[in-house]
Amino acid sequence: MGARKGIDYIERLKNNPPETWIGNEKVTDPTTHPVLAPAVNSIARLYDSQWEKEKRSFMLFPSPKSGDLVGASFLVPTSKEDLAIRRMMHQDWAEQTFGMMGRSTDFMSAMLTAWYINADFFGPYADNVRNYFEYVRENDLYLTHVLIDPQVDRGKPPSEQPDEYTYLGVVKETDAGIIVRGAKMLATAGPYADEMLVWPFHLRKPTEKDYKYAISFAIPMNTPGVRLIAREPFTRSSVYDHPLASRFDELDGVVVFDDVLVPWERVFIYQDVERVNTIWKLNSNAFTGHQTAIRLQTKLQFLAGIVMKATEMVNTNQFPHVQDMIGEITTYIELIRAAVMASEATAKPNADGIYFPNVTPLYAIRNSGNRWYPRVREIIQLVIAGGLMYQPASVEVFNSPIAKDIQKYYRGATVTAEEKIKLFKVAADIAVSDFGSRHELYERFYAGDPMFLRIQTQYLGYDKQEALALVDRLLASYNIEQTSSQ
Ligand SMILES: Cc1cc2nc3c(=O)[nH]c(=O)nc-3n(C[C@H](O)[C@H](O)[C@H](O)COP(=O)(O)OP(=O)(O)OC[C@H]3O[C@@H](n4cnc5c(N)ncnc54)[C@H](O)[C@@H]3O)c2cc1C
Incomplete structure (x- = not known):
């Protein structure tokens, strides 16, 4: 088939x-x-x-x-x-x-x-x-x-x-x-x-x-x-x-x-x-980590776009701390992009000539993404704030006797109420709905318990040689007799 x-x-x-x-x-x-x-x-x-x-x-x-x-x-x-x-x-x-x-x-x-x-x-x-x-x-x-x-x-x-x-x-x-x-x-x-x-x-x-x-x-x-x-x-x-x-x-x-x-x-x-x-010897995280990192990059790009648009609509994007928090999201996006590229660029063939993505940078993303996503959702709450709660209950309001109130009080700095509510409803779906809460829980846990995952992959299973070699080289460069800097 x-x-x-x-x-x-x-x-x-x-x-x-x-x-x-x-x-x-x-x-x-x-x-x-x-x-x-x-x-x-x-x-x-x-x-x-x-x-x-x-x-x-x-x-x-x-x-x-x-x-x-x-x-x-x-x-x-x-x-x-x-x-x-x-x-x-x-x-x-x-x-x-x-x-x-x-x-x-x-x-x-x-x-x-x-x-x-x-x-x-x-x-x-x-x-x-x-x-x-x-x-x-x-x-x-x-x-x-x-x-x-x-x-x-x-x-x-x-x-x-x-x-x-x-x-x-x-x-x-x-x-x-x-x-x-x-x-x-x-x-x-x-x-x-x-x-x-x-x-x-x-x-x-x-x-x-x-x-x-x-x-x-x-x-x-x-x-x-x-x-x-x-x-x-x-x-x-x-x-x-x-x-x-x-x-x-x-x-x-x-x-x-x-x-x-x-x-x-x-x-x-x-x-x-x-x-x-x-x-774990199957190294399936190399392939699933490749897929999940790419997906998370897209998801965070989408969330960043929502925050950029929403803050532009009400002119809160002129405030430095708002810009800083949006910059925090784009930082995560670029780190994921770099890790995905690194996983491909540093992939090595096995004895049969088959390439697995290099799992090390992908683990770094998995062990960060489960913390970044809740933070990004928090940023949406901090930046859009009450805007997440002042949307009318239903689109039907535009066909009601109070439609004029909506046009007047729900517009943005330069956009109509229809345009603004449409976008803010997307933000609310992510930041304050039951659907959005499930997504936060999903990103935290879909790959397992975040703490044990990080212990296992970033500490116990991590190749510590490079880090330790640097320290050993410094320690080997002086001895107990050297009290001054000659
Ligand atoms: C939205 C969502 C979708 C999911 N989808 C899937 C799926 O498709 N397939 C799938 O198989 N799984 C799925 N999961 C399950 C996911 O893999 C688990 O949630 C995750 O592995 C954590 O396990 P748990 O939920 O049983 O928590 P628990 O293991 O019960 O942990 C609860 C708390 O107790 C602590 N704890 C538990 N046991 C110990 C221990 N022995 N020592 C020390 N501390 C301990 C943990 O650190 C944690 O803080 C999904 C989870 C969510 C939230």
């Missing part, structure tokens, strides 16, 4: 809907459900855009297996030019969604690409990983992933939770596969994804006692026994009043596995604590 169009994605989803519960309502068709259809349509537009003539050179490439054109986020890079193609693809999708869809499907394709390249890591299940990557690429599937365990008792390991199957674990083996039971969080986009990739990530390292929870696999979202419990949706119907929440709310949910059969060919890690604890 190869790369899909939006209609292919929608049709498959319509025919294979995940079992999603929003409160006491079971969703029967995510493609028409008022809460889910807007996000589904946003994803469908991304799929369509792959086929736009002027984009094909960086959106599609011929599959080495079938010859069909497939998506560039599955491209195994054998040169720095290939890395640039991947960047252009990620950037285009990020720009189309203003960076607001963290789990557009290129995120999971990026992860799977690393798994495919380093498939030997999976030992006896390596071919399963290779075959799965090819299956996803050839059918251009939309994946979600679930790594985290339900937040029940973080003080205890998986094997000591209140119920043996609070965390997802193996119940038994059959000839056809393994039966799993338990729950996982948080499947962002799960209610409208085709498949899910499961692997465990615990802050507390599992030990041999936790073997039955040390599993990884992938299954279709509509596999019997799988159900998704969604959080409260933030989708809003009015595009004018909620320009972002009306299109880009990526619904998250907890996935319950009620004695689910995972076929053997879809098992990637099986009761293997050692592999679960060393999964």
Whole structure:
């Protein structure tokens, strides 16, 4: 089949809907459900855009297996030019969604690409990983992933939770596969994804006692026994009043596995604590970090643009501290741009001639972005201030007897009330709505706990040689007898 169009994605989803519960309502068709259809349509537009003539050179490439054109986020890079193609693809999708869809499907394709390249890591299940990557690429599937365990008792390991199957674990083996039971969080986009990739990530390292929870696999979202419990949706119907929440709310949910059969060919890690604890060896953060940095750059550019425009409309952009804070945002943007370029420029081929983006500058962005985004949202609040709260409740106000009040009191220095309210509603969607709060939480946590992530990658796992060598060179240049400067 190869790369899909939006209609292919929608049709498959319509025919294979995940079992999603929003409160006491079971969703029967995510493609028409008022809460889910807007996000589904946003994803469908991304799929369509792959086929736009002027984009094909960086959106599609011929599959080495079938010859069909497939998506560039599955491209195994054998040169720095290939890395640039991947960047252009990620950037285009990020720009189309203003960076607001963290789990557009290129995120999971990026992860799977690393798994495919380093498939030997999976030992006896390596071919399963290779075959799965090819299956996803050839059918251009939309994946979600679930790594985290339900937040029940973080003080205890998986094997000591209140119920043996609070965390997802193996119940038994059959000839056809393994039966799993338990729950996982948080499947962002799960209610409208085709498949899910499961692997465990615990802050507390599992030990041999936790073997039955040390599993990884992938299954279709509509596999019997799988159900998704969604959080409260933030989708809003009015595009004018909620320009972002009306299109880009990526619904998250907890996935319950009620004695689910995972076929053997879809098992990637099986009761293997050692592999679960060393999964970082796949270096998938090099590819996902490339995608997430590019997306964050776009998102911050979008936010910077909103602040620039809003402050211009009311002339607060003449005040130095406002200019300084906008300058703070553009500083972050340029640091991300530099890191992405550095990750490509300093990429080195592995023994098979395959290029991973250099993960070191990308980690620096991941470990900063989770702090920068909340700060940028704070800047919007500080700079636009009460402007975020004095917008009328609904666009309908323009068709009401008080329309004249709106024209008079809601105009800007040189713009009409219509122009100003339109822009300030975008700012409010980011800075003060429930949708906007979820985005702040997402940027803080989507890659894991910010503190442990930084400890692991910027201190424990950081190459300290250069820093230490400088100090050692200075210390070696004098001794205890040297009390004066000759
Ligand atoms: C909007 C959103 C979308 C997400 N989407 C996805 C997704 O698509 N797929 C997915 O798999 N996950 C997703 N996540 C989950 C995300 O990976 C986790 O939120 C993140 O890893 C932190 O885990 P937690 O939320 O369980 O917090 P916890 O691990 O429960 O942490 C809560 C607090 O307790 C502390 N703590 C917990 N355990 C320990 C310990 N052992 N030692 C010391 N301190 C500890 C933490 O530092 C933190 O301060 C999403 C999260 C959000 C907010």
